[in-house]
Amino acid sequence: MGLLDGKVVIVTGAGRGIGRGEALECAAQGAAVVVGEFDADAGESVAKEITAAGGRAVAVSGDVAEAATADALVSTAVSTFGQLDALVNNAGILRDRTLAKMTDDDWDAVVWVHLRGHFLPTRAAVRHWKEAKRGGHLVHTASTSGLLGNFGQANYGAAKAGIAAFSTIMAMEGARNGITSNAIAPTALTRMTLDLMPQEFRDKRDESIKRGEFDFFAPENVAPLVAFLCSDASDYISGKVFGVQGDSIEIYQPFTSVAEVTNDGKRWDPEDIPGRIDELFGDSGVQPGAENMMLRMRHQILEER
Ligand SMILES: NC(=O)c1ccc[n+]([C@@H]2O[C@H](COP(=O)([O-])OP(=O)(O)OC[C@H]3O[C@@H](n4cnc5c(N)ncnc54)[C@H](O)[C@@H]3O)[C@@H](O)[C@H]2O)c1
Incomplete structure (x- = not known):
C-alpha cells in the first residue's frame, strides 16, 4: 500500500535532478506517472526506470512552456491512465548574471520556462478537472531565491517569487472545486546547483557518501514531501509554501506586515x-x-x- 495507490501524477522536468526523484517516489507510492521532459532521452530513461521496477509510466517530451506540450501532458495522463490526480510543476533553468550584464534573452528564457511553464500545465490540469467535475492536487516549485532573494538571480528570483504568488492564487481559486495548490522551495545538489558549491565542500560530501552517511543534499530528499502533497492525505493543506532539503521540512510565512507608523489621520508630508x-x-x-x-x-x- 502506497500513499498514491491508483493515482495518476504528472511531473515536469522529471528527466533528472529533483523532478526525477519526485517521479520515482510517486511511482514507488503507487502512482502512474507522466514524465514531462524537454530532453526526450532523459525522460524516456526515467519512464523505463519506473516500468522496470514494476510501475506505470509514460514520457512526454517537449517544452512545458509551450501550450501543445502542456496540453499533451494532461491528455496523455487521461488517455493512457484514465484520469489525472496531481500535477507537479518542476521544470526549470538558471541563467545567473547581475542585472547590468543580463541580456534580454537571459531574462526572457528564465521567466518563460518558470512562469509560463507553471501557467500552461496548471491551466490544462484545472480545465480538465473542471470538465471532469473532480478535484486534484497542484505542487509548484518556488525557490528561496524568490522568497529571500539571491545575488545574481534577478530573473530567476522574480520568476520564483511569482510562482509562490501563483500557487497562493491557485489555492484560492481551486478551493471551491476540491483543488489544492502548494509550493515548495527545495535545496539539493543537482546539475543546476553543483557547480555553485565550493570544491572543498563537494569533496567533503563525496567522502561522507562513501562512508554511507545520509546525503543531506541528495535531490531524492525533496520527493517524499511532494508525494504527500500529491496525495489525498494532504487534502486540508493549500496555499502554503514549504522549504524542503535533506531531512528538513519548513513552512514559510507569506509576506506579512510587521510594524506600522501612522500620521494622525492625515496624508503624510x-x-x-x-x-x-x-x-x-x-x-x-x-x-x-x-x-x-x-x-x-x-x-x-x-x-x-
Ligand atoms: N537544486 C536546487 O537546489 C533548487 C533550489 C531551488 C529551486 N529549484 C528548482 O527545482 C526545479 C528542479 O531543479 P533541479 O535542480 O532538479 O535542476 P536540473 O537541471 O537537474 O533538472 C531540471 C530538469 O528540467 C528540465 N527542463 C528544463 N526546462 C524545461 C522545459 N522548458 N520543459 C521541460 N523540461 C525542462 C531539464 O531538461 C532537466 O531535466 C527547478 O524548478 C529549480 O528551479 C532547485
Missing part, C-alpha cells in the same frame, strides 16, 4: 517621513539596508554539514 521611518525598523527589527539572507542561510548550512 514627505519631509516628515525621515523623522518617523526608523520607528518601523526599531519596532520590527527589520534592517534598513540591503540584506543577503540567502547567503547567510547557505553559510549556516555549509557550516552545519
